[in-house]
Amino acid sequence: MLCLTVIVGAIMMGSLPVFVRNIDMNPLQLSFFRLFFGFVFLAFILLLMGEKPKLKNPRLVGAIVCVNTLTVVSYIAAIQLVEAATAALLLYMAPIYVIPLARLTGEKIHPSSWLALPAGVTGLWLMLSPHDFSGGVLFGLISGISYAIYFILMKKARKEMEASHITFAYLGLASLLLLPALFIEPVSVEGKLPWLFGLGLIPTALAFTLFNYGIKYCRVEQAPLFALVEPVAAGFFGYVLFGEVLTGTQLMGAAIILLSVGVAAKGLSDVET
Numbered sequence: 001m002l003c004l005t006v007i008v009g010a011i012m013m014g015s016l017p018v019f020v021r022n023i024d025m026n027p028l029q030l031s032f033f034r035l036f037f038g039f040v041f042l043a044f045i046l047l048l049m050g051e052k053p054k055l056k057n058p059r060l061v062g063a064i065v066c067v068n069t070l071t072v073v074s075y076i077a078a079i080q081l082v083e084a085a086t087a088a089l090l091l092y093m094a095p096i097y098v099i100p101l102a103r104l105t106g107e108k109i110h111p112s113s114w115l116a117l118p119a120g121v122t123g124l125w126l127m128l129s130p131h132d133f134s135g136g137v138l139f140g141l142i143s144g145i146s147y148a149i150y151f152i153l154m155k156k157a158r159k160e161m162e163a164s165h166i167t168f169a170y171l172g173l174a175s176l177l178l179l180p181a182l183f184i185e186p187v188s189v190e191g192k193l194p195w196l197f198g199l200g201l202i203p204t205a206l207a208f209t210l211f212n213y214g215i216k217y218c219r220v221e222q223a224p225l226f227a228l229v230e231p232v233a234a235g236f237f238g239y240v241l242f243g244e245v246l247t248g249t250q251l252m253g254a255a256i257i258l259l260s261v262g263v264a265a266k267g268l269s270d271v272e273t
Contacts, residue, residue: 006226009211014233017084019199027077028181037200039171053165075143081136085235090140096120097148120260126253163212
């Protein structure tokens with residue numbers, strides 16, 4: 001049952017579009033507030049749990065900070081420009097991109113994962129078929145590719161450090177990295193603080209904590225599959241709150257993407273066991 005906290009965390013992550021759409025701010029500044037408030041809340045959670053973050057391999061942590069900051073900024077930009085479900089599925093193409101990237105780094109790839117690659121690309125093409133190639137699509141593609149690199153880096157980092165400790169360092173250092181964005185243009189938080197607090201708490205600190213907690217109680221192949229709840233949740237919130245409806249072709253593409261991501265995730269986890 002404790003493994004189900006992964007699903008709760010994924011649903012919380014899927015609520016990100018709700019907060020992004022209700023805060024009028026550029027992606028860099030919005031990312032800063034998400035990461036900063038997430039850092040504050042996660043620090044409080046770790047304090048309550050009596051954990052003291054311990055970090056090793058600063059160079060690897062620095063790479064994770066840079067790559068995941070790019071992921072967060074580009075994903076938020078995509079949410080602002082295209083449907084929530086489309087942005088989430090572009091992000092969740094990451095396990096498909098991981099396949100060739102992992103092969104280049106010498107990882108063993110399960111044969112079934114290679115079948116997921118053309119299927120995922122086909123699903124992506126169907127998903128994007130109603131769209132012209134726009135800034136939103138570009139940002140979504142960037143978020144997926146950078147997220148794939150993050151997966152590979154995190155796999156290495158998890159051998160040396162706890163996931164919650166890496167996340168704590170990432171949120172704090174990424175906030176510093178994005179701090180200059182506050183001076184790009186005037187920032188007004190009047191009337192936005194409740195949304196900003198929620199942004200840092202619900203789809204960030206709480207979501208990451210529950211997700212990482214649940215992973216400890218899941219079989220290795222379960223967590224990546226449960227994580228697929230996130231794009232489904234994002235699409236649900238987009239439909240219910242913003243009236244975003246996908247076409248039949250897009251729904252077919254989304255289904256193929258989810259299926260191929262599930263196959264890819266299971267294939268990658270089978271190699272690890």
